[in-house]
Amino acid sequence: MEPFFCWGNNNRRSTGGAVLMNPEAVNINPKLVAELQSYGIAAQKDLLPSEIFSWPQLLTAKGIFFMVFGGFLIGFGTRYAGGCTSGHAIMGLSNLQLPSLIATISFMAGGFIMANLILPFILNI
Amino acid sequence: MSYQTIEQETDLAENTDFELRSLDSICINESHLNHPWWYNFKYMFAGILFGIILVKSEVISWFRIQEMFRLQSFHMFGVIGSAVVSGIISVWLIKKFKVKTIYGEAIELPSKTFNKGQIYGGLLFGFGWAITGACPGPLFAQLGTGITVSAVTILSAIAGTWVYGYFREKLPH
Numbered sequence: 436m437e438p439f440f441c442w443g444n445n446n447r448r449s450t451g452g453a454v455l456m457n458p459e460a461v462n463i464n465p466k467l468v469a470e471l472q473s474y475g476i477a478a479q480k481d482l483l484p485s486e487i488f489s490w491p492q493l494l495t496a497k498g499i500f501f502m503v504f505g506g507f508l509i510g511f512g513t514r515y516a517g518g519c520t521s522g523h524a525i526m527g528l529s530n531l532q533l534p535s536l537i538a539t540i541s542f543m544a545g546g547f548i549m550a551n552l553i554l555p556f557i558l559n560i
Numbered sequence: 561m562s563y564q565t566i567e568q569e570t571d572l573a574e575n576t577d578f579e580l581r582s583l584d585s586i587c588i589n590e591s592h593l594n595h596p597w598w599y600n601f602k603y604m605f606a607g608i609l610f611g612i613i614l615v616k617s618e619v620i621s622w623f624r625i626q627e628m629f630r631l632q633s634f635h636m637f638g639v640i641g642s643a644v645v646s647g648i649i650s651v652w653l654i655k656k657f658k659v660k661t662i663y664g665e666a667i668e669l670p671s672k673t674f675n676k677g678q679i680y681g682g683l684l685f686g687f688g689w690a691i692t693g694a695c696p697g698p699l700f701a702q703l704g705t706g707i708t709v710s711a712v713t714i715l716s717a718i719a720g721t722w723v724y725g726y727f728r729e730k731l732p733h
């Protein structure tokens with residue numbers, strides 16, 4: 436799990452040698468910290484919660500849902516929508532394309548539904 | 561893939577699914593200049609810079625994505641919003657001054673056409689975004705930060721694009 440782009444990682448506490456990596460936990464909303472704690476997920480400096488995204492978790496039901504099924508939806512959805520956040524939300528909106536606005540709204544709607552209505556049940560399993 | 565698409569679009573007589581293929585507007589701006597392979601290094605530097613920015617701005621953090629979809633922070637909306645604002649200005653400047661690529665080619669920004677895939681696919685993409693905390697670019701940045709298990713997510717995403725291609729004709733667009 437050692438980050439590639441983190442020179443001086445091993446002694447960053449004593450020398451302040453972290454050049455590119457943030458050595459602290461991501462500074463997220465306390466409400467989210469409390470909610471995630473109820474699922475057994477701690478706030479951490481990793482970009483992904485190691486309680487879910489790790490090799491030992493891969494063959495559990497949660498691991499398959501989060502990594503295999505989640506990844507599949509990204510690839511399938513990106514091609515079906517004709518673009519991703521870069522292509523539609525950033526480049527398409529920059530070029531003032533209405534189809535990109537529709538796609539971006541759909542991205543956000545899908546995310547709101549999954550994060551608020553579906554994930555809480557799955558994380559509670 | 562890009563060459564294949566171009567060939568299929570020029571050969572209309574044999575192309576039976578032109579309407580669907582025309583949605584792949586991403587291939588229209590393909591450069592036809594032939595350069596030595598090492599000319600491609602400039603894309604690598606742009607990619608490295610993009611990857612560093614994705615990590616440093618924390619937009620590839622699963623925690624930030626959960627926060628965004630719960631409306632608990634301005635962070636993600638601020639990053640995406642400022643990217644769109646600077647993108648609008650850049651595109652406007654490119655069009656206004658007819659900016660050329662470094663090889664002197666015209667920059668073409670094809671208009672997109674609406675199809676229902678943008679809604680259905682967009683919703684599915686949104687589900688995947690909330691589950692994994694990443695979209696296609698950030699998946700590779702996750703791998704780059706040393707989270708090796710993201711390779712599985714990347715392979716699943718590639719499988720997803722393949723399955724879409726396989727069932728494309730049967731899906732509503």
